Amino acid sequence: MPAVLTPSALPAERATGDGGFAALPPDEPGGWQRPSGGNRIVQRYKLGVWIGMGGILMFFAALTSAMIVRQGLSNDWQPFSLPPVLYVSTLVLLLSSVTIERAKQALEEDSGDGLRKWVNVSAVLGAAFVAFQLLGWQSLAGRGIYLASNPASSFYYVLTAGHGLHLLGGIAVMAYIWVRLRTNSPWPTRSAVVEATALYWHFLDALWIYILGLLLIWR
Amino acid sequence: MTEVEVSPEVAEYTEVHRHPEPKGFWSKYIFSVDHKVIGIQYLLLAVVAVFVGMALSLLVRLRLICPECSYPTLGTLFPVGAPEGVMTPEFYLAMLTMHGTVMVFMVLTTAPQGGFGNYFLPIQIGAADMAFPRLNMLSFWTTFVSFLLLMAAFVVEGGAPQTGWTGYPPLSAVPEATVQGIGQDLWLASIAVFCIASLLAALNFIVTILDLRAKGLTMMRLPLTCWTWFITAILGLLAFGVLLAAGVLLLMDRNVGTSFFVPGGLVVSDKQIDHSGGSPILWQHLFWFFGHPEVYIAILPGMGVTSHVLSTFARKTVFGYRAMVYAVVAIGLLGFVVWGHHMFVSGMSPYSAFVFSILTMCIGVPSAIKTFNWIGTMWGGKIRFTSPMLYSIGFVSLFVSGGISGIFLGQPTIDLYFHDTYFVVAHFHLIMGVAAIFGMFAGLTFWFPKMFGRMMDERLSKIHFWLTFIGVYAIFGPMHYLGMLPHPRRYAEITGVDFLVEGGAAQLHLFITVAALLTVLAQFLFLYNFVKGIYAGKVCTDPNPWEATTLEWAISSPPPHDNFGGKVPHVYRGAYDFSLRGAKRDFAMQCNDDKAVYGEQSAASGD
Numbered sequence: 001m002p003a004v005l006t007p008s009a010l011p012a013e014r015a016t017g018d019g020g021f022a023a024l025p026p027d028e029p030g031g032w033q034r035p036s037g038g039n040r041i042v043q044r045y046k047l048g049v050w051i052g053m054g055g056i057l058m059f060f061a062a063l064t065s066a067m068i069v070r071q072g073l074s075n076d077w078q079p080f081s082l083p084p085v086l087y088v089s090t091l092v093l094l095l096s097s098v099t100i101e102r103a104k105q106a107l108e109e110d111s112g113d114g115l116r117k118w119v120n121v122s123a124v125l126g127a128a129f130v131a132f133q134l135l136g137w138q139s140l141a142g143r144g145i146y147l148a149s150n151p152a153s154s155f156y157y158v159l160t161a162g163h164g165l166h167l168l169g170g171i172a173v174m175a176y177i178w179v180r181l182r183t184n185s186p187w188p189t190r191s192a193v194v195e196a197t198a199l200y201w202h203f204l205d206a207l208w209i210y211i212l213g214l215l216l217i218w219r
Numbered sequence: 220m221t222e223v224e225v226s227p228e229v230a231e232y233t234e235v236h237r238h239p240e241p242k243g244f245w246s247k248y249i250f251s252v253d254h255k256v257i258g259i260q261y262l263l264l265a266v267v268a269v270f271v272g273m274a275l276s277l278l279v280r281l282r283l284i285c286p287e288c289s290y291p292t293l294g295t296l297f298p299v300g301a302p303e304g305v306m307t308p309e310f311y312l313a314m315l316t317m318h319g320t321v322m323v324f325m326v327l328t329t330a331p332q333g334g335f336g337n338y339f340l341p342i343q344i345g346a347a348d349m350a351f352p353r354l355n356m357l358s359f360w361t362t363f364v365s366f367l368l369l370m371a372a373f374v375v376e377g378g379a380p381q382t383g384w385t386g387y388p389p390l391s392a393v394p395e396a397t398v399q400g401i402g403q404d405l406w407l408a409s410i411a412v413f414c415i416a417s418l419l420a421a422l423n424f425i426v427t428i429l430d431l432r433a434k435g436l437t438m439m440r441l442p443l444t445c446w447t448w449f450i451t452a453i454l455g456l457l458a459f460g461v462l463l464a465a466g467v468l469l470l471m472d473r474n475v476g477t478s479f480f481v482p483g484g485l486v487v488s489d490k491q492i493d494h495s496g497g498s499p500i501l502w503q504h505l506f507w508f509f510g511h512p513e514v515y516i517a518i519l520p521g522m523g524v525t526s527h528v529l530s531t532f533a534r535k536t537v538f539g540y541r542a543m544v545y546a547v548v549a550i551g552l553l554g555f556v557v558w559g560h561h562m563f564v565s566g567m568s569p570y571s572a573f574v575f576s577i578l579t580m581c582i583g584v585p586s587a588i589k590t591f592n593w594i595g596t597m598w599g600g601k602i603r604f605t606s607p608m609l610y611s612i613g614f615v616s617l618f619v620s621g622g623i624s625g626i627f628l629g630q631p632t633i634d635l636y637f638h639d640t641y642f643v644v645a646h647f648h649l650i651m652g653v654a655a656i657f658g659m660f661a662g663l664t665f666w667f668p669k670m671f672g673r674m675m676d677e678r679l680s681k682i683h684f685w686l687t688f689i690g691v692y693a694i695f696g697p698m699h700y701l702g703m704l705p706h707p708r709r710y711a712e713i714t715g716v717d718f719l720v721e722g723g724a725a726q727l728h729l730f731i732t733v734a735a736l737l738t739v740l741a742q743f744l745f746l747y748n749f750v751k752g753i754y755a756g757k758v759c760t761d762p763n764p765w766e767a768t769t770l771e772w773a774i775s776s777p778p779p780h781d782n783f784g785g786k787v788p789h790v791y792r793g794a795y796d797f798s799l800r801g802a803k804r805d806f807a808m809q810c811n812d813d814k815a816v817y818g819e820q821s822a823a824s825g826d
Contacts, residue, residue: 040430043430044350044426044430047426047429047430048350048351048422048423048426051421051422051425051426051456052418052422054456054457055418055421055422055456055457055459055460056460057460058456058457058458058460058461059460059461059463059464060464061460061461062460062461062464062465062505062508063464063468065504065505066464066465066468066479066501066505069498069501069504070479070496070497070498070501073496073497073498073501074483074495074496074497074498075496076478076483076495076496077496147471147475147476147477148471148475148476148477148478151477151478151479151496151497154471154477154478154479158467158468158471162467
């Protein structure tokens with residue numbers, strides 16, 4: 001037997017045994033590992049959100065470090081009191097985390113109506129949060145504190161806007177869920193999308209608490 | 220065929236990830252969700268970008284050897300930047316900035332990861348596509364928009380930005396400081412969009428590797444290409460968010476009047492700038508926190524391909540596979556804590572510089588491990604000198620040559636002298652520019668038969684290799700001497716410094732420019748070979764012409780739409796089983812079980 005077989009011998013080689021290529025059994029998903037321990041597609045979507053959090057966190061970590069450095073560098077930093085409406089918006093956002101959990105619960109109970117209702121409520125609460133944040137901007141502007149007034153206000157606007165944009169992304173996905181649920185067509189990734197959205201939403205909630213703390217402490 | 224009722228879970232799972240083969244032109248070639256098409260789209264983008272980048276570098280070289288020469292065509296194209304065909308110093312700076320930006324972002328970041336990674340990662344791990352195919356499509360098209368934004372900077376009033384690919388403020392932050400209009404804004408917008416595209420792509424790569432590996436394919440059985448794509452994706456995920464944040468702040472400094480990076484009391488052209496208290500150094504920190512990992516984003520996939528190709532054509536397993544994996548991980552980790560070595564002359568505390576210097580030296584350890592292991596892989600092997608093998612050996616050579624000058628530059632005392640000289644230009648071009656490009660040449664010639672079902676012309680590839688290999692050393696070798704003079708970089712022309720204007724330096728510049736012209740010409744040979752290969756190359760019916768081991772070589776060329784044609788690959792062994800004792804042939808594919816490798820009897824007797 002030659003030490004090196006010619007490449008043309010390859011297909012025959014594989015014909016013996018399975019050669020590593022099992023024909024696809026009818027219940028095998030094909031190309032992927034067999035689903036094990038819960039719904040794989042849900043796990044994959046959630047893993048995606050977890051990884052995505054890493055990137056978003058680095059964005060806000062960079063802003064945080066820039067803020068701390070910028071404050072320490074010069075004497076033009078002018079602290080200001082946060083608009084009280086922020087506490088209302090915080091409560092609204094926390095509440096929306098509760099309602100998105102209710103949506104997940106409805107999903108588990110396979111209640112389409114419940115799911116639709118709680119996703120909608122969460123989206124409305126998210127929109128309300130954004131509205132309250134805008135009121136916060138308005139109240140600052142009323143006090144003559146604008147984006148370029150001084151570095152403290154610059155970072156306030158940048159951080160709240162950055163968080164708000166991420167939140168609008170979440171609301172857009174909720175709107176998508178609402179549309180998909182309305183059309184009633186088969187939707188194999190439904191659980192995955194809803195669970196991933198809920199995870200993302202909780203993350204934005206925690207991120208907001210962090211930003212609020214930063215704005216309070218590092219004034 | 221018997222109908223079998225599948226569980227809802229599996230039905231759901233299958234439904235989601237078996238996207239049907241597209242029929243229409245748009246869904247098949249333009250807005251495709253197939254990772255193979257997207258990989259080729261990334262590669263095409265990089266090819267266009269690399270020729271733009273090369274043209275820009277030639278303009279830079281021509282301006283350096285003859286500041287007063289006139290090029291009428293250029294005068295027609297850029298009446299402001301090159302009046303009557305004579306390039307202004309501002310035009311020189313703009314070409315230099317765009318060369319760096321196009322090459323770093325649109326070539327070195329897109330092709331190795333977005334191109335080859337997209338095409339071969341799912342196949343090498345036995346998956347039918349990336350984890351999120353639609354997100355993958357979005358990543359590419361976002362990158363494309365970013366490229367268009369960058370190109371638009373050429374044609375707006377005031378022309379392309381002139382602040383270098385690092386965009387240091389206050390030059391980049393104060394529109395009054397340069398004649399340019401919105402070129403710099405377009406540049407920043409392009410970078411910001413590119414960051415978003417890269418973040419989405421990084422997320423997709425990481426989930427794909429963690430979640431979609433075939434049965435039996437443990438992390439320590441992954442081909443080293445996959446490992447480098449994995450670490451590159453992690454670097455991208457953690458680095459691009461920081462650049463995005465910095466870019467947003469700089470855009471606001473330019474356009475809304477904030478003062479993140481612009482210092483107070485700045486006077487530009489006798490005019491007091493209305494900013495206060497910002498720090499240009501803050502930009503440098505944020506930029507280089509991204510910038511250094513970016514270097515590894517460019518080079519790591521090249522390392523992966525090199526390891527892969529060296530092992531395949533030396534017919535030997537990778538020497539120290541685990542050490543190679545740990546070295547890649549170590550390089551990735553260390554890459555995040557050495558950014559300060561780009562800022563030794565920024566006035567940082569000598570103690571900080573000392574720490575950054577020590578950490579930088581530490582990178583020498585995993586880099587040396589990789590180099591020794593590459594040599595160890597080839598040592599005593601039955602080497603087949605194919606073109607991908609030559610490019611990979613070229614990679615090792617360039618990596619070492621560029622790496623050694625890095626040890627000089629990593630020491631603050633020496634860097635004070637070398638900073639912003641041609642020594643630095645030589646260093647980074649060799650190690651992250653040309654070495655990474657050689658990694659791409661290796662990848663392209665190696666995977667070409669798999670991607671297109673045809674062979675490239677080996678003879679032409681080899682001629683191209685030697686021309687390019689000698690060419691790049693002829694370009695960047697003499698730059699070390701220029702740097703030692705020391706000849707500063709980024710100067711359109713030197714006036715009033717006799718020893719730089721007369722004598723050796725000018726001749727070296729001339730030599731480098733001629734070498735650059737010839738090397739660029741040689742690239743058309745590769746382009747010709749590539750295009751000819753696609754349409755008229757020798758047809759390669761053999762799925763495994765190189766007798767390689769990884770999964771992509773077990774399927775037909777080009778691969779079918781769902782990669783494995785409805786079958787499930789199982790992996791039984793590591794990625795580099797060559798020259799096995801007692802085996803029926805000198806390599807074992809990852810999907811071959813012992814029975815297939817050693818035969819029925821040997822497997823039964825447990826030999």
